[in-house]
Amino acid sequence: MALAMVNVTASVLNWVSSYFDAPTRAVVFGVPIDGHLVVEALLVVVILFQLTRKSYKPPKKPLTEKEIDELCDDWVPEPLTPQITEDMTYEPPTLESAAGPHAIVNGKEVVNFASANYLGLVGNEKITDSCVGALEKYGVGSCGPRGFYGTIDVHLDCEQKIAKFLGTPDSILYSYGISTIFSVIPAFCKKGDIIVADEGVHWAVQNGLYLSRSTVVYFKHNDMKSLENKLEEVTRRSKHPEKVRRYIVVEAIYQNSGQIAPLDEIVRLKEKYRFRIILDESHSFGVLGNSGRGLADHCGVPIEKIDIITAGMGNALATDGGFCTGSVRVVDHQRLSSSGYVFSASLPPYLASAAIAAVDYLEENPSVLSKLRTNIATLFNELSDVPGLVLASHILSPIVFLKLKKSTGTGKTDIDLLDSIAKQALEEDSVLIATTKRSSLDKCKLPIGLRLFVSASHSESDLLKAAASLKRVAALLIS
Amino acid sequence: MVRLPYLTALTTLFSYGILFVFGHLRDFFRKIFDWSKSNNLQGYAPICLGYEDFYTRRLYLRIQDCFGRPISSAPDSWFDVVERYSNDNNKTLHRTEKTTKCLNLGSYNYLGFAAADEYCTPRVIESLKQYSVSTCSTRVDGGTTKLHTELEELVARFVGKPAAVLFGMGYVTNSAIIPALIGKGGLIISDSLNHNSIVNGARGSGATVRVFQHNNAPHLEEVLREQIAHGQPRTHRPWKKIIVIIEGIYSMEGELCKLPEIIAVCKKYKVYTYLDEAHSIGAVGQTGRGVCELLGVDTADIDIMMGTFTKSFGSCGGYIAASKEIIQHLKRTCPAHLYATSMSPPAVQQVISAMKVILGEDGTNRGAKKLAQIRENSNFFRSELQKMGFEVLGDNDSPIMPIMLYNPAKIPAFSRECLHQNVAIVTVAFPATPLLLARARICISAAHSREDLIKALEVISKVGDLVGIKYFPVEPVKPNKVKHLKKIE
Numbered sequence: 007m008a009l010a011m012v013n014v015t016a017s018v019l020n021w022v023s024s025y026f027d028a029p030t031r032a033v034v035f036g037v038p039i040d041g042h043l044v045v046e047a048l049l050v051v052v053i054l055f056q057l058t059r060k061s062y063k064p065p066k067k068p069l070t071e072k073e074i075d076e077l078c079d080d081w082v083p084e085p086l087t088p089q090i091t092e093d094m095t096y097e098p099p100t101l102e103s104a105a106g107p108h109a110i111v112n113g114k115e116v117v118n119f120a121s122a123n124y125l126g127l128v129g130n131e132k133i134t135d136s137c138v139g140a141l142e143k144y145g146v147g148s149c150g151p152r153g154f155y156g157t158i159d160v161h162l163d164c165e166q167k168i169a170k171f172l173g174t175p176d177s178i179l180y181s182y183g184i185s186t187i188f189s190v191i192p193a194f195c196k197k198g199d200i201i202v203a204d205e206g207v208h209w210a211v212q213n214g215l216y217l218s219r220s221t222v223v224y225f226k227h228n229d230m231k232s233l234e235n236k237l238e239e240v241t242r243r244s245k246h247p248e249k250v251r252r253y254i255v256v257e258a259i260y261q262n263s264g265q266i267a268p269l270d271e272i273v274r275l276k277e278k279y280r281f282r283i284i285l286d287e288s289h290s291f292g293v294l295g296n297s298g299r300g301l302a303d304h305c306g307v308p309i310e311k312i313d314i315i316t317a318g319m320g321n322a323l324a325t326d327g328g329f330c331t332g333s334v335r336v337v338d339h340q341r342l343s344s345s346g347y348v349f350s351a352s353l354p355p356y357l358a359s360a361a362i363a364a365v366d367y368l369e370e371n372p373s374v375l376s377k378l379r380t381n382i383a384t385l386f387n388e389l390s391d392v393p394g395l396v397l398a399s400h401i402l403s404p405i406v407f408l409k410l411k412k413s414t415g416t417g418k419t420d421i422d423l424l425d426s427i428a429k430q431a432l433e434e435d436s437v438l439i440a441t442t443k444r445s446s447l448d449k450c451k452l453p454i455g456l457r458l459f460v461s462a463s464h465s466e467s468d469l470l471k472a473a474a475s476l477k478r479v480a481a482l483l484i485s
Numbered sequence: 486m487v488r489l490p491y492l493t494a495l496t497t498l499f500s501y502g503i504l505f506v507f508g509h510l511r512d513f514f515r516k517i518f519d520w521s522k523s524n525n526l527q528g529y530a531p532i533c534l535g536y537e538d539f540y541t542r543r544l545y546l547r548i549q550d551c552f553g554r555p556i557s558s559a560p561d562s563w564f565d566v567v568e569r570y571s572n573d574n575n576k577t578l579h580r581t582e583k584t585t586k587c588l589n590l591g592s593y594n595y596l597g598f599a600a601a602d603e604y605c606t607p608r609v610i611e612s613l614k615q616y617s618v619s620t621c622s623t624r625v626d627g628g629t630t631k632l633h634t635e636l637e638e639l640v641a642r643f644v645g646k647p648a649a650v651l652f653g654m655g656y657v658t659n660s661a662i663i664p665a666l667i668g669k670g671g672l673i674i675s676d677s678l679n680h681n682s683i684v685n686g687a688r689g690s691g692a693t694v695r696v697f698q699h700n701n702a703p704h705l706e707e708v709l710r711e712q713i714a715h716g717q718p719r720t721h722r723p724w725k726k727i728i729v730i731i732e733g734i735y736s737m738e739g740e741l742c743k744l745p746e747i748i749a750v751c752k753k754y755k756v757y758t759y760l761d762e763a764h765s766i767g768a769v770g771q772t773g774r775g776v777c778e779l780l781g782v783d784t785a786d787i788d789i790m791m792g793t794f795t796k797s798f799g800s801c802g803g804y805i806a807a808s809k810e811i812i813q814h815l816k817r818t819c820p821a822h823l824y825a826t827s828m829s830p831p832a833v834q835q836v837i838s839a840m841k842v843i844l845g846e847d848g849t850n851r852g853a854k855k856l857a858q859i860r861e862n863s864n865f866f867r868s869e870l871q872k873m874g875f876e877v878l879g880d881n882d883s884p885i886m887p888i889m890l891y892n893p894a895k896i897p898a899f900s901r902e903c904l905h906q907n908v909a910i911v912t913v914a915f916p917a918t919p920l921l922l923a924r925a926r927i928c929i930s931a932a933h934s935r936e937d938l939i940k941a942l943e944v945i946s947k948v949g950d951l952v953g954i955k956y957f958p959v960e961p962v963k964p965n966k967v968k969h970l971k972k973i974e
Contacts, residue, residue, distance in 0.1 A: 074714045078754055081713050083726040086666060086757050086788060087814035096817070101630045104617035109627070120627030121620060128617045137618055137831070138610055145559040145600045146609060146835040147799045149592040154911045156592070157555040159567060162580065181801065182654035184825045194532065209820045213660070217689055251530045261824075280529055320826030326619050326653065335532055341553075342541050349681040350656035351593070351795040354832060360618045440626035445820045447664055459622075 096425075099438060104129045107463045111438060117468045119458040120440040124293050124404050125374050126463025127324035127364050136363040140356035148352045152341075156352040164358040168329050171365050172299055173309050177331035178340050181353040183318025186328030187286050188214035189346030190316050193339065194284075195220040195253060200244060202236050202281070203255040204228065206262050209448045211255060211286060227452060228265045233272070237279045252281045258290035258301040262442070262452045264399020264407035266290075269305040273312070282313040292322030293404050298368050298375050304402075322368075325360040327353040378404065378462040381469060385460055388473030394484030395476070398455060408476075409455035410484070417454075424456055427479050435475035488876075489891070489921065490956065497891045497921050504893060508543030540915065544893070549575045551900040551912055557584050559600035560592035562932040566909055587904065588941055590927045591911035595768035595884050596855045597932030598799030598839050604847050605799075605838035609831045616830035625816075628827030636833050637804075639840055644766070644792070645774065645784035646806035648813075652821050653828040655763060655793030656682045658803035661821035662791070663730075663759075664690035665814075670725040672712055674705065674756075676742070678735050683761060687730070693718065699738075702746035705729065709754045727756040728788075733765030733776035737918055737926070739879025739886055741765070744780045748787065757788045767797025768884050773843045773856050779882065800835040802828045859884055859931040866929055866938055873946050874955035878924075887913075887924040888945075890954055896923050898952045908944045 069077075103110040105121040106128045127133060140160065150156030161179055169177040180186040191214030195201055199220040203211065206227040215222045223240060226232035233254075244250055254276060256267045269285075276283055287300045295303025300317075302309045309315075314336055318328040330340060340347055368374070379402070386401055389408065399407035414420055424441045431437045442454040458472065545552075555567040565584035571577060592599060612632060622628035633651060641649040652658040663686030667673060671692040675683060678699045687694045695712060697705040709727070716723050729751050731742050744760075751758045762775045770778035775792070777784050784790065789811065793803040805815060816822055843852040863884045870877045876889040890896055893914065900912045914923040929938075949955050 069714055074710050077714045078710060081723055081755070083724070083755055083757070086726065086728075087811050090810050090813045096625070098625045098629045099627060100634060101616075101620065101627065103615065105620040105622055105627060106617070118627060121622040123621045128619070128621060133618060134614060137613055141606060141609060141613070141831070142601055143559065145561075145598070145602070145606075145799055146832055147599065147795055147801050149560045149594045149599045149795065149799065153552045154591050155554060155556055155560060155564075155566075155589065155909060157553050159555055159557045159580075162555060182657055182825065184821070185654060185657050185660075188660070196537075209824050213664075213689055213820070217685060249530055249534060251532070251534075282529065318826070320619060320621055324617070324619055324621055326826055326829050339532055339538070342545065343538075345681050345685060346656055350654065351793075351801060354801050354829070356831065357618065357829060438627055440622075443625050443823050445665075445823050446818045447820055457626075 099432060107461050107465070107468060109438065111432070114436055116432065116436040116438045117464075117471055118438050119460070119464075119472055120438045121461070122289065122321040122405075122459045123324055123461045123463070124289075124322040124378060124459070125298075125324070125364075125368065126461050127322075127367065130324070130363075130367065132367065133324070133360050133363040136359045137356045140359040144355040146356065147354050150352065151350060152347060152352045158352070158355045158358070160355045160358040160362070161352060164362050165329070167362050167365050169331055171369065172315070172331055174315075174331045175334045176337040177329050178337050178344075178347065179353055179358065180328040180330065180344075180346055181350055182346070183288065183320040183326065183328045184210040185346040185350070186316045186318060186330060187211050188217065189344045190314065190330050190340065191215060191255070191284065192218040193344040194218075194314070194336075195251065199251040199253070200240055201253045201255055202233065202240060204257070204260070204267075206260050206265075206450055206452045207255065207257055207286075208261045208450065209445060211257070212449055215255065227263065228260070228267060230268060230271045230275070234275055237275055237281065241279050252279075253284055254281045255284045255286075257286040257288070258294065259288075259400075259403050259405060261289060261405065262450050264403040264405040264457075266294075266400040266403055267301065269301050269307050269312075273307050277311075283311075284314045284316070285312050286316050288316075288318040288328075289321055289403075289405060291317040291319075292364075292368055293375070293378065294402065296375070297372055298322070319357075319361050319364075323361050323364040325357045325364060327357055327361065374462045378460065381462060381464050381466075382406070382460050384466065385458065385469045385473065388469065389458075389476065392473075392477050393481045395456065395480055398453070404460050406458040406460060407455050408458075409453045420454060423483060424454065427476075427483055428456065430479045430483070431475050435471070435479070437472045437475045439472070439476075493891050493956070494921060497893070500893050501920065504544055508539060511543065512539070546575055548897040548900075550578060551897050554904075554909070555580060560589060560594055561600035562589055562594075562597070562930055562934075562937055563587070564589045564592075564909070566904070585904075585907060587907045587909040588937055589909055589930075590941060591909055592930070593764070593796040593928055594799065594930040594932060595764075595797045595859055595928070596773075596799075596839070596843070597930055598797070598835070598842075599930075599932075602799075602838075602842075604842055604849075604851075605835055608838050609834050612834035613831040618831070619829050620827050622827065623824060624822050624827045630827075630830055630833075632830050632833040632837065633827065636837050639837060640804050641806055643774065643840055643844065644790055644804075644806040645777070646790060646808070648809045648811075649804050649806040650812050650815055650819075650822065651828055651833070652803045652805075653825060654801065655795055655803035657821045657825065658791060658793070658805060659683050659761065660686040660689060661819055661825075662789075662805055662815065663687055663728075665819045666690075666759075666789070667692045667726060667728055670717065670722075672724045672727045673730060674708060674712070674727065675730040676700070676732065676735075678738065679730060679732060680736065680761065680763070683730055683732075699735075700740065700743050702743055702750050705747060706750045706754075709750065709756065713754065727754075728759055729756055730759045730761065733760060733762040734769070734883055734885060736764050736885060737887065737913065737924070739883045739926075741769070741776055741780070741880045741883055744776055744782050748782055752786065758786075759789045759791065760787050762790060762792040763803075764796055764885065766792040767839075767843060768859060769882055771856075773797070773852070794832075794836045798836045798839040800832045800839070802832060802836070855931040859929060862929045862931065862933055862938060865935075866927070866942070869942050870945070871957075872960040873942070873949070874957045874959040875945075875949060876954075876956045884929045886927040886929070888927065888949075888954065889956065890923045890925055890952075891921065893923060895952050895954060896925075899925055899948060899954070902948045902951060903944060906944045906948070908941055910945075 109118040195218040197219040205224040225236045316330045395408040558565040569578040620628040659682035669691045765776040789807045794800040
């Protein structure tokens with residue numbers, strides 16, 4: 007058996023070698039074809055054949071219905087909201103009267119420093135009368151968006167009045183304070199645009215920046231050097247300056263810290279680097295400047311240099327809603343592309359007539375501004391030596407902001423301490439002040455603190471009472 | 486559902502084609518003229534680049550007088566429309582002092598609370614004198630008044646949920662609540678025809694957004710199964726939570742949502758539901774409690790119910806009604822509650838009074854009469870329009886009636902001719918509706934009397950004949966009925 011195998015193998019090998027060593031059988035094109043060349047040609051063909059084959063992939067099997075059913079049964083969603091523990095429930099003080107400088111909370115009269123009623127227009131007779139007239143004529147709501155019979159003549163009058171007061175060509179009204187800024191920013195900034203914003207802007211501005219899908223670069227809070235660096239960096243990196251829109255977003259008086267933006271510096275930088283400014287004047291309209299026209303008046307900057315000004319009217323003007331003003335192009339563009347304007351019902355007409363009356367009052371009585379300034383200065387002075395707290399706002403800001411000198415450890419204990427200070431001030435001394443409350447969605451990292459909103463209708467005794475109360479309570483609670 | 490006839494689609498596309506060609510020609514000439522004039526942008530990029538505002542400049546501005554018409558009285562069933570004129574071919578419009586009294590078929594005034602009401606207005610004026618126009622403060626600082634707490638309890642009772650929270654504007658309610666409920670790692674499935682505020686809120690939350698076909702519960706089930714099985718995109722981790730967002734009545738279609746089927750699907754797959762009842766609260770249902778009552782769905786099955794006060798209650802603002810834990814969580818995290826000025830007290834009082842009227846707690850049965858009136862009006866108007874041959878969308882009992890126009894030229898023709906005959910109609914075109922499906926939208930109110938509706942029907946029929954929008958055959962008047970009546974006599 008083995009011998010036979012050996013014989014067969016030997017004869018096969020003999021045959022193969024004889025074939026290889028065979029003399030040249032053919033001459034093709036002057037090249038002699040040896041036997042082995044045929045084998046090599048066959049090998050090349052096999053290699054090419056393998057190269058053209060697709061690589062092996064395991065076949066894709068879509069999930070069967072039964073598997074999907076199992077996955078759906080297994081899936082357990084998170085609860086819609088996290089568990090609420092006892093200490094998380096917070097009941098704000100309930101007012102039983104108008105939110106003027108003196109209000110009634112839980113049956114007691116308190117001095118109210120929690121309302122941004124800067125000009126003391128809450129409870130003003132003329133405004134109330136104009137509202138009563140508007141309510142009787144127009145009812146309460148406007149029952150429609152601006153494009154579909156929701157435009158009432160008081161809206162148009164209010165827009166013209168505000169534009170005339172500020173000295174701009176036109177203005178546009180929005181129906182709610184915070185929706186103004188987060189509708190304006192996405193109307194002008196789209197994907198691919200560049201925005202340089204202050205890191206201390208409030209949530210509504212942050213939401214507008216997020217919705218606009220532009221590239222956002224933050225600079226250090228109210229720091230002009232940092233702003234210049236960021237502008238320089240951004241201008242160097244941008245490729246098509248003619249096609250990319252660039253904006254600087256700042257607030258006139260920052261809600262989160264009480265600082266005032268240096269507008270003349272910002273305008274100088276804007277002209278150097280060719281950016282447009284979006285300025286949110288919610289807390290400075292009707293407060294800063296000799297005639298209450300806002301930050302541009304205060305810094306002596308001509309109003310045409312600021313491209314877009316927005317403001318909420320829920321502060322100095324003691325009404326609700328917001329407006330945006332600028333050149334005719336800016337305002338007209340918003341009438342069709344600003345979502346908070348097009349897709350929402352318009353401002354109730356009585357609020358618009360309250361705004362008109364408030365602006366009238368401000369024009370006729372500019373002395374109320376100097377009264378406000380004196381009050382702010384008095385309170386600032388009194389609060390400069392509160393134990394444990396330090397003043398963090400600008401000396402001219404109507405939001406007087408006090409932050410803790412030393413943090414107690416964690417953010418949570420800080421908030422608890424401030425809340426207990428405010429609670430004791432309310433219960434024992436009848437002084438209502440506000441603490442900063444940050445939503446979990448807010449990305450602002452500025453320190454929290456106590457806020458007092460000064461009004462022109464606060465009397466000197468009110469201010470002294472608040473300062474004394476804070477000093478006493480802070481001494482007790484801050485070790 | 487809209488059935489777009491082939492011929493109409495062709496003619497509409499042809500019309501839009503002509504408008505676009507002319508628009509581009511004018512842009513071309515404008516570019517040539519501006520070449521010689523100096524550019525005063527000085528290195529700044531223009532506010533609108535290239536063709537971003539092409540639609541506004543070349544199509545919308547031509548018919549600008551059909552939109553944004555100012556009025557100078559309350560938006561009641563009859564109101565005064567201010568006349569406007571233009572010196573530069575509709576680019577800018579100027580007001581005049583003259584007004585025309587027109588029948589109002591466009592305002593959201595479902596129960597007739599838009600104008601001064603005998604029960605509501607005295608109480609509103611009283612609360613204005615007591616609490617003044619605004620609190621100038623956020624709800625958490627010092628802006629909560631007794632009225633706000635009273636209204637929150639009343640809303641919760643009215644809607645049928647344990648607790649509620651108020652906001653000063655309906656748009657902000659959606660935009661600020663959805664980010665507080667769901668974030669990255671979550672999934673939002675929303676109806677394809679949802680309102681812009683829901684789209685903005687969903688985008689602002691950072692969650693993944695998927696869309697299901699309008700009112701199609703089987704398609705929703707398909708999308709849910711696929712998404713749960715595959716998990717998050719790219720990482721395939723399971724979703725943290727899934728929320729399905731639907732509306733009660735869709736404002737551009739007038740359709741009710743198929744609530745029982747959709748809720749059944751959601752319960753089966755353990756997803757959360759969010760119902761936006763902006764147009765349906767107060768307007769549909771036996772006692773005005775909205776689409777849940779009308780379709781027989783238990784309110785405990787829906788996790789979050791949202792609504793606005795602008796439409797049926799004649800005020801402003803919005804609310805969210807849900808379980809106590811959800812409301813407490815929202816009061817702690819929702820930015821609109823923490824940062825926005827609280828709702829104006831007179832507006833709050835208006836809603837309280839309006840709700841009391843609807844519930845019958847003011848001692849009269851005006852509320853029940855209003856609800857019966859609006860149901861009767863809507864059904865009568867819709868059936869008459871359909872008999873005349875118009876293509877009317879929407880379900881029975883819904884007070885919103887879109888009439889299809891399709892062609893872009895019919896939009897201004899219909900609108901202007903109706904205004905000429907003292908009927909004020911709202912016409913809607915792109916971008917609120919798809920490009921080819923322009924429509925005129927009618928909102929019926931309980932304040933409309935039978936004579937008002939008959940006059941409106943006459944005018945719409947005449948103008949419809951002129952403009953040519955009776956796409957369906959006219960129903961012939963049945964002769965048998967007349968014979969039957971004669972027999973009895």
